[in-house]
Amino acid sequence: MLSYLIRRILIMVPTLVVTSFIIFAIIQAPPGDYLETYIAELQSRGEAVDQARIDLLRSEYGLDRPFVEQYAVWAWKLIQGDMGYSFEYQAPVTEVVGDRLWLTFIISLATILFTWIVAFPIGVYTAVRQYSIGDYVATTIGFLGLAVPNFLLALIMMHFLNIWFDVEIGGLMDSAYVDQPWTGEKIFSVLTHMIVPVIVIGTAGTASMIRRLRANLLDELSKQYVVTGRAKGLSPLKLLIKYPLRISLNPFIADIGSYLPSLVSSAAVVSIVMNLPTTGPMLIEALRSQDMYLAGSFLMFLSLLTIIGVFISDLALALLDPRIRLEGGATK
16 A cells, blocks of 8 residues: 555656646747737727836746746746746735635635535435435435526525625625734634535535435445345345445545546636635636736646545545555456
């Protein structure tokens, strides 16, 4: 197991290197750069353009260098913890990002926990009690969760919470704690404000997971080894937990790697609607304005989430299902 862990960690390093190169190539693919976009905006407003200053900025930030050299400088600074300089905000990326990365990670983690806590018991119940009233109710709610867009659900919840409870939903903390040091009161404010965004963002994933768990578990419960177990007198609970349920969980654990970044990307519109200080809205604006270092930092964050998620899912699968071998070759 230890050698497997070491190999998986070593694989993560070249994966990050290749991913960083692809990300840098993508953000450099559109013609021009931020300074050209900035010049076009000045000209559209009828303002004068100081070409000498533009040339100085292009030389200072290496925009006049070859692509490979620009990538090498950016990657080396990333390794040192320097995310570069944001042209749009005229400040280092680390200062611009602030708490957005951490808040995005916390919301993503909370959404995953919410999804599992809600989907697991409902999915198991609907499979064990197939075609019962509870199964039909859960199925109907699941279809509604898949059909209603997250941003529309956010607008509905914001509207009714304001009417019924006179509660203003927006942001991830009270305005008094914005740009303030982290304290117990600020953490409590974040936790209370996270409830509605987590429900909104996690609804579609929860509904999808309920359907998948129900289908997988029904498939396992119909197999011959389950029928044999019943014939031998095993208790229904023991028979359910020992094999069918464990095997049915494999697809969900394998999806952790893709679920983490999908939460961040799918929450971008919700973040705009609910005024959440996460990475989504800022990433969209950075890509629009070709703020290459800011956009590259956010995309690297999403890639890191993917790689970490895949690593966690591989370890969890190896522990959950004994049929998954950690070593290649046949075992005797």
